[in-house]
Amino acid sequence: MNKARRNPLNIAAAHAILLTYTAIALFPVFVILINSFKTRKAIFREPLTLPNEESFSLIGYQTVMQQGDFFLYFQNSMIVTVTSLFFILLFGAMAAFALSEYRFRGNTLMGLYLALGIMIPIRIGTVAILEMMVASGLVNTLWALILVYTASGLPLAVFILSEFMRQVSDDLKNAGRIDGLSEYTIFFRLVVPLVRPAMATVAVFNMIPIWNDLWFPLILASSEATKTLTLGSQVFIGQFVTDWNAVLSALSMAILPVMVLYVIFSRQLIRGITSGAVK
Amino acid sequence: MTALKLNGVNKKFGRVQVLNDISLEVEEGEFVVFVGPSGCGKSTLLRVIAGLEDASSGEVFIAGEKMNLTPPARRGIGMVFQSYALYPHLDVRGNMALALKQERQPKSVIEERITEASRMLDLDAYLDRRPSELSGGQRQRVAIGRAIVRQPKLFLFDEPLSNLDAALRMNTRIEISNLHRQLNATMIYVTHDQTEAMTLADKIVVLRDGWIEQVGSPMQLYNDPANQFVAGFLGSPAMNFLPASLLNAGDERIFGIRPEDLVIAANGPLAAKVTHVEHLGGDTNVVLEASNGTPITLRLFGQHDIGFGAALKLGFPAGKAFYFDSDGKRVAA
Ligand SMILES: Nc1ncnc2c1ncn2[C@@H]1O[C@H](COP(=O)(O)OP(=O)(O)O)[C@@H](O)[C@H]1O
Numbered sequence: 001m002n003k004a005r006r007n008p009l010n011i012a013a014a015h016a017i018l019l020t021y022t023a024i025a026l027f028p029v030f031v032i033l034i035n036s037f038k039t040r041k042a043i044f045r046e047p048l049t050l051p052n053e054e055s056f057s058l059i060g061y062q063t064v065m066q067q068g069d070f071f072l073y074f075q076n077s078m079i080v081t082v083t084s085l086f087f088i089l090l091f092g093a094m095a096a097f098a099l100s101e102y103r104f105r106g107n108t109l110m111g112l113y114l115a116l117g118i119m120i121p122i123r124i125g126t127v128a129i130l131e132m133m134v135a136s137g138l139v140n141t142l143w144a145l146i147l148v149y150t151a152s153g154l155p156l157a158v159f160i161l162s163e164f165m166r167q168v169s170d171d172l173k174n175a176g177r178i179d180g181l182s183e184y185t186i187f188f189r190l191v192v193p194l195v196r197p198a199m200a201t202v203a204v205f206n207m208i209p210i211w212n213d214l215w216f217p218l219i220l221a222s223s224e225a226t227k228t229l230t231l232g233s234q235v236f237i238g239q240f241v242t243d244w245n246a247v248l249s250a251l252s253m254a255i256l257p258v259m260v261l262y263v264i265f266s267r268q269l270i271r272g273i274t275s276g277a278v279k
Numbered sequence: 280m281t282a283l284k285l286n287g288v289n290k291k292f293g294r295v296q297v298l299n300d301i302s303l304e305v306e307e308g309e310f311v312v313f314v315g316p317s318g319c320g321k322s323t324l325l326r327v328i329a330g331l332e333d334a335s336s337g338e339v340f341i342a343g344e345k346m347n348l349t350p351p352a353r354r355g356i357g358m359v360f361q362s363y364a365l366y367p368h369l370d371v372r373g374n375m376a377l378a379l380k381q382e383r384q385p386k387s388v389i390e391e392r393i394t395e396a397s398r399m400l401d402l403d404a405y406l407d408r409r410p411s412e413l414s415g416g417q418r419q420r421v422a423i424g425r426a427i428v429r430q431p432k433l434f435l436f437d438e439p440l441s442n443l444d445a446a447l448r449m450n451t452r453i454e455i456s457n458l459h460r461q462l463n464a465t466m467i468y469v470t471h472d473q474t475e476a477m478t479l480a481d482k483i484v485v486l487r488d489g490w491i492e493q494v495g496s497p498m499q500l501y502n503d504p505a506n507q508f509v510a511g512f513l514g515s516p517a518m519n520f521l522p523a524s525l526l527n528a529g530d531e532r533i534f535g536i537r538p539e540d541l542v543i544a545a546n547g548p549l550a551a552k553v554t555h556v557e558h559l560g561g562d563t564n565v566v567l568e569a570s571n572g573t574p575i576t577l578r579l580f581g582q583h584d585i586g587f588g589a590a591l592k593l594g595f596p597a598g599k600a601f602y603f604d605s606d607g608k609r610v611a612a
């Protein structure tokens with residue numbers, strides 16, 4: 001380790017900056033959490049104080065549980081996010097492997113074509129997508145959402161992963177070929193584990209927007225059976241009255257699963273980074 | 280029988296021609312070294328033989344069978360890579376067993392071959408370790424073991440020693456040489472290091488820019504190089520090249536003499552000034568400058584006290600001089 005990094009002043013400064021940033025980033029989450037446990041009056045009168053005996057109330061959570069099928073929304077969001085991430089990672093990694101590993105006519109062109117999707121927001125095509133979904137009878141199914149999110153996540157996934165796959169040692173893949181491994185085994189057993197940190201990055205990048213998206217659930221899957229959590233929480237936000245207790249409670253609960261997913265992926269991320277550094 | 284035969288092999292990457300019309304025969308049990316400067320196409324040639332690259336044209340025969348379309352795993356080859364390329368998720372035993380498992384060999388055979396290989400390579404103590412827990416030398420031995428257990432007809436080595444430090448390199452070189460004797464297998468070994476080539480090879484193939492420059496035993500190439508490139512590439516320190524006009528005026532040719540063939544002689548034909556002296560104990564390397572500024576290296580056996588700036592006259596036995604034309608082709612004395 002070099003001197004600059006061991007200097008206590010530098011360490012203190014670095015920690016101060018990081019702690020400040022953490023505090024700023026976590027502050028809104030903290031406010032949401034504490035207010036979700038307060039009465040409506042207390043939320044408006046003293047939004048920044050912790051709930052005490054007087055202001056403590058679970059009314060928001062009760063409303064959420066009673067109104068609508070909150071657990072179904074939850075489940076829908078979970079299914080859509082996890083399945084979309086799975087397909088993005090699977091197809092993204094496979095396409096990236098093909099682009100980085102095999103020489104074929106139009107390889108560069110194909111890479112550019114796939115990368116183009118990074119620059120064009122998928123929402124521009126909403127009308128066409130809706131028409132397609134209607135024609136194929138997928139409206140008001142979770143598949144509609146999964147397909148759209150997979151399509152919109154793939155370009156960046158291919159772009160990032162092919163860059164990382166190019167760095168995987170050719171010798172390693174060739175050793176596998178000489179030992180008689182199939183291309184699929186080489187991909188799944190040798191290459192994927194080595195680009196795991198990159199895959200975790202892609203997963204984290206894609207997860208939050210999918211989980212939070214309101215646009216496509218509203219347009220493609222707004223039926224009661226397919227509502228996602230974000231869409232389901234909208235019932236508490238009215239044009240004239242908003243049930244803040246319920247909104248804050250719903251938001252607090254919506255944070256949990258993404259946190260769990262994030263912890264899973266970021267552990268992969270960190271493991272990848274340190275295993276590279278120590279070697 | 281010929282273990283390997285290449286017939287007019289060409290390889291192009293896009294428009295770049297990397298291998299030009301490579302034809303070559305390797306006899307069974309031979310140790311053949313491909314040597315040449317970095318980027319001359321040695322690894323590409325090895326990968327074509329292994330089937331990891333397709334030749335743009337030409338034929339590859341292994342043990343008499345045409346192999347152009349055979350996948351690498353069915354060519355009966357074992358390959359050792361420069362970067363070891365061990366499977367990071369498997370322990371040493373798993374690394375060696377993988378190919379045999381792919382071939383669906385029975386467990387007893389796999390066990391037996393691993394035991395045999397680990398005995399030969401002194402790997403018994405490490406069989407349950409992951410590659411990340413091994414030193415560079417041990418990893419290289421595992422990589423060799425992984426090739427051995429398959430009992431291939433043909434071993435391919437791609438610069439296997441270049442990531443090892445000097446002391447280990449010499450030991451491993453001797454080990455590989457012993458291995459060749461014990462297994463009595465055909466081996467093809469790629470290196471850019473002429474010392475490795477000279478010490479290991481039965482037959483050396485010198486490559487430059489994708490062309491074969493010369494093929495022959497180490498001493499054939501050393502004593503009778505076909506051109507200036509081969510003469511300069513083999514031997515350390517490298518052969519001296521001077522305009523022959525320094526020796527007799529008007530001679531257009533290039534004159535070559537090995538550092539160890541030069542002697543200090545009061546009436547020698549070459550005049551030069553000492554610019555640097557390296558004392559190696561057993562040898563003394565003297566760097567001089569000829570009258571036209573060309574550097575000359577002189578290698579003396581034993582220890583000599585030669586001062587910086589001294590003016591010397593150098594001579595040489597007539598039979599040790601080489602002459603090349605302006606294209607670098609060897610010509611008669
Ligand atoms: N996959 C490839 N695509 C394009 N050019 C390549 C490829 N592999 C090797 N080359 C080129 O072929 C030449 C020979 O490379 P290589 O066989 O690795 O040389 P060596 O092993 O003798 O150092 C180099 O100029 C290299 O740039």
Ligand SMILES: [Mg+2]
Nearest residue numbers: 321322323438
């Ligand atoms: Mg090479």
